[in-house]
Amino acid sequence: MTDLLAQRDSWQNSNCSIARAVEVVGNRSTLLLLREASFGTRRFDDFARRVGISEPVAAARLKQLVADGLLERRPYREPGQRTRDEYQLTRKGQELLPALTALRQWGDAWAADDAGPSVRVEHQDCGAAVHARLRCDAGHDVPPAEIDVRPGPGLLPA
Amino acid sequence: MTDLLAQRDSWQNSNCSIARAVEVVGNRSTLLLLREASFGTRRFDDFARRVGISEPVAAARLKQLVADGLLERRPYREPGQRTRDEYQLTRKGQELLPALTALRQWGDAWAADDAGPSVRVEHQDCGAAVHARLRCDAGHDVPPAEIDVRPGPGLLPA
DNA sequence: TAGCTGACTTTTGGTTTCCTAAGTCAGCCG
DNA sequence: CGGCTGACTTAGGAAACCAAAAGTCAGCTA
Structure with missing residues (x-):
């Protein structure tokens, strides 16, 4: 263990999987958005309202989650409604x-x-x-x- | 599931365990400090250096973690050294x-x-x-x- | 007793994050 | 075609967060 401790200074955060995970999900709203996604929330304003964040923040975070590959954005349509986008967990997000x-x-x-x-x-x-x-x-x-x-x-x- | 979705607006974040957990550990430095604690890091400046945060931030976060009951601060002494404080995971932190x-x-x-x-x-x-x-x-x-x-x-x- | 070291705290200033409020835009509905 | 609604974007300002540098303080050590 002492060996490990001594070496650990060299990698610090650059080569740490926890650090990389935290880089992606290490803030309040991202984790809460993923919670919502896992509960089945799909629509933009449901995300914002249920997580309790403003629309600009929801838009930015969701966009980032899509860019990071945790959510997928796809068009869908309810009967009698127009086409909309829904956000759905990818496998990466599910895991x-x-x-x-x-x-x-x-x-x-x-x-x-x-x-x-x-x-x-x-x-x-x-x-x-x-x-x-x-x-x-x-x-x-x-x-x-x-x-x-x-x-x-x-x-x-x- | 639809029932659940409908009701969920009422609790939002106030009655959600994930939200409460995120309130405590939902930021980069806190999670990384806990990682270090789990690796056996005990001393203040080791925490700061290994996590890659400045001393003021380390001091504030560690203090908060002690206040939240995830870390315990206790005096210890290495032979030939003076008494120091170490931070150790409590049961709450371990979990x-x-x-x-x-x-x-x-x-x-x-x-x-x-x-x-x-x-x-x-x-x-x-x-x-x-x-x-x-x-x-x-x-x-x-x-x-x-x-x-x-x-x-x-x-x-x- | 003077120095040194570990563990902080304070100060300063910059960057990020967030909210509110208002505006945009597209497409179904009447 | 005109209104409405869902899904955003933009603008503006407050608050939180962060790093760097310097200062404090206590207790070994010489």
Whole structure:
């Protein structure tokens, strides 16, 4: 671990996946927009209203999310309505759901209000509640206290 | 789902666990400081240098993290050195590790550079790689596409 | 006791972020 | 064709955030 600590100064943030993820989703409105997208929100003004941000901010963030490939913009039309654009999660965006779920879980546990969780996440197939968990390749559930950080291939000198 | 969508306007962000979690950790430097804490960084200037933020910002964020109960500040002393303060993850802070792990995993998958992941997270007991996963109470692994969001107790009218 | 070091705080000034309010534009509806 | 609505964009200003440089303070160490 000391080795790792000593080397870590060299990469700092440039070669850190967390830093790169945070670069994309590391602000309030982006995470909340992704939450909305995962709940099925599709329309521009629903995003803005439900997230509680102004239209200019919603427009800018959504545009950025599309540019980053987390959302896809596609035309759709409801009967009797004109064509509109909807925003839908791409696979890249969907794969942030574990992170989002872990955050919600933490919020439920540590920052909940009296009313209890406002949403329940279920497995479509069986209806059971879904949780974010850490698990190792040997199949163990791993409590946060039992994880160990080691240098990876990107850190070791070539 | 339509029911849920209709009701969702009423709670917006006030009663959302994700929003509350984001309130605490929803910015770049806070997440990165927690990453450092999980790597074992303890001292003030190591935090600042490794995260790549200035000292005033580090001081403010660390203070906020202590106030929010994610970090604990405690005196410690290395042999031959004077007493110093270290910052250590509390249980509340530790339980954010699944979220942090999920973010890293996403970054590794979608925003990695050529060198590969810079850290490897292992299960202390067995050395196997640790991943963040979604799982339901029935024991199934749940891919992001198979989750279903329903209103929870905090959303339903009393 | 004078110096040094770690851990801050203060000050200054620039950049980013956000909101409000108002304007634009396209297409269905009457 | 004229109004309306959804989806934005523009303009203007307040607030938050940030880095750099300098100052403070406490307690070893010489």
